[in-house]
Amino acid sequence: xxxxxxxxxxxxxxxxxxxxxxxxxxxxxxxxxxxxxxxxxxxxxxxxxxxxxxxxxxxxxxxxxxxxxxxxxxxxxxxxxxxxxxxxxxxxxxxxxxxxxxxxxxxxxxxxxxxxxxxxxxxxxxxxxxxxxxxxxxxxxxxxxxxxxxxxxxxxxxxxxxxxxxxxxxxxxxxxxxxxxxxxxxxxxxxxxxxxxxxxxxxxxxxxxxxxxxxxxxxxxxxxxxxxxxxxxxxxxxxxxxxxxxxxxxxxxxxxxxxxxxxxxxxxxxxxxxxxxxxxxxxxxxxxxxxxxxxxxxxxxxxxxxxxxxx
Numbered sequence: 001x002x003x004x005x006x007x008x009x010x011x012x013x014x015x016x017x018x019x020x021x022x023x024x025x026x027x028x029x030x031x032x033x034x035x036x037x038x039x040x041x042x043x044x045x046x047x048x049x050x051x052x053x054x055x056x057x058x059x060x061x062x063x064x065x066x067x068x069x070x071x072x073x074x075x076x077x078x079x080x081x082x083x084x085x086x087x088x089x090x091x092x093x094x095x096x097x098x099x100x101x102x103x104x105x106x107x108x109x110x111x112x113x114x115x116x117x118x119x120x121x122x123x124x125x126x127x128x129x130x131x132x133x134x135x136x137x138x139x140x141x142x143x144x145x146x147x148x149x150x151x152x153x154x155x156x157x158x159x160x161x162x163x164x165x166x167x168x169x170x171x172x173x174x175x176x177x178x179x180x181x182x183x184x185x186x187x188x189x190x191x192x193x194x195x196x197x198x199x200x201x202x203x204x205x206x207x208x209x210x211x212x213x214x215x216x217x218x219x220x221x222x223x224x225x226x227x228x229x230x231x232x233x234x235x236x237x238x239x240x241x242x243x244x245x246x247x248x249x250x251x252x253x254x255x256x257x258x259x260x261x262x263x264x265x266x267x268x269x270x271x272x273x274x275x276x277x278x279x280x281x282x283x284x285x286x287x288x289x290x291x292x293x294x295x296x297x298x299x300x301x302x303x304x305x306x307x308x309x310x311x
Contacts, residue, residue: 002026002240005068005110007102008077009033009061011222012118014042015229016075016236021046021057023233025240028058030071033078036063069109073239075143075232076129078102079119081223092301095119096128096310103132114239114274117142117250118232122175123298124305126250126263131311137252138275144175145248145265146231151212152181155205160196162188169193170281171209171248172265173294179265180290181206185281235270242272251275257283259295262302 002025006017009031017031033039043061050056060067068074079095099119106113115133117126117140126142133140149171157164166189173180183202186193193202208215216224238245249268253259256266256278267279283291 003028003030003071004236004240005030005032005071005074005106005113006077007032007074007106008079008119009035009039009042010077011225012228012232013075013077014046015225016077016118016232017043017059018046018049019230019233020236021050021055021059022053023237024055024057025237026057026072028060030060030062030068032062032065032068034063036061039063065105065109068106071106071110071113073114073116073236074106074110075116075118075236076102076106076125077118077232079125081120092121092124092304093308093310095121095125096305096308099125099128100132100310103129107133113139115140116232116235118228120175121301123250123263123265124301127302128305128311130252130263137254138273141252141268141275142175142250142263143228143232143235144250145171145267146234147228148175148179148181148209148212148265149248150227150231152186152205152209155208156186156188156193156197159201159205160188167193170267172267172281173291174264174298175250176297177210178290178294178297179210180287180294181209182281182283182287184284184287238270239272239274244269244271244276246270246279249275251278253278256280257288257291259292262295262298264291264295264298 006013017029031039031043040061043059047059117129119125122142122144130140153167169186171181268275269277
């Protein structure tokens with residue numbers, strides 16, 4: 001028996017639940033939201049899709065944390081997007097309080113659950129969940145790199161006119177403009193991408209990737225949800241099936257890459273115990289400089305969070 005709870009029934013959370021249901025790898029998905037009827041409606045809609053798309057995963061909507069009891073994995077998508085006139089500090093304060101409250105409520109009923117954070121600002125919200133959970137750091141981590149890498153691969157697939165299935169890539173650093181795509185580790189069916197595209201076009205794609213979320217906000221007036229939801233569901237799948245897949249995830253560093261005591265995007269191996277291993281790539285001086293710059297940016301946001309003394 002396996003059970004996954006998704007906290008937040010908005011666009012991202014509902015997509016996580018729906019994609020997981022389609023994978024048919026867990027017995028039950030609980031969709032929890034402070035708007036109980038909203039969560040119940042989303043879950044019921046997905047359950048009515050089951051006879052059509054042929055899956056058996058039970059979906060439950062609720063606003064009661066008791067219904068999450070015994071969850072193996074919890075995905076936290078709860079929080080608000082930044083709005084006009086809202087400072088970064090306002091966003092951190094609001095979402096940190098939400099994430100801390102959610103984490104403590106989850107822990108009452110699922111003391112051993114692995115926690116995946118999707119709420120923004122991602123790196124610091126993962127830190128907030130970690131502090132509130134009392135868990136080992138390999139059990140609390142964030143989703144960002146898979147999404148950012150997917151955008152990078154999608155842009156490359158469009159430019160090269162190839163299937164995105166054949167593109168492998170890795171990306172490191174914080175979730176935002178300081179992320180660090182690594183063209184040196186990007187291949188197309190095993191062929192280095194640098195042999196298939198000009199340096200100028202590759203640089204343009206890297207820059208577009210860094211601003212990928214903002215591009216969608218401009219187009220739709222709100223944040224993305226299909227790709228983020230699918231990315232979180234992919235992480236759940238690797239854990240449930242103990243696949244040991246290699247993904248860029250927001251993980252707690254203890255000296256890897258010369259960085260410690262903070263969450264940052266790095267390549268990890270995901271299995272039944274959560275993060276089974278943090279991979280150490282041999283970065284060159286330029287790549288390391290970009291990673292340290294990204295880490296410093298995340299540290300600045302962490303300072304803002306720590307000053308709030310929420311935990």
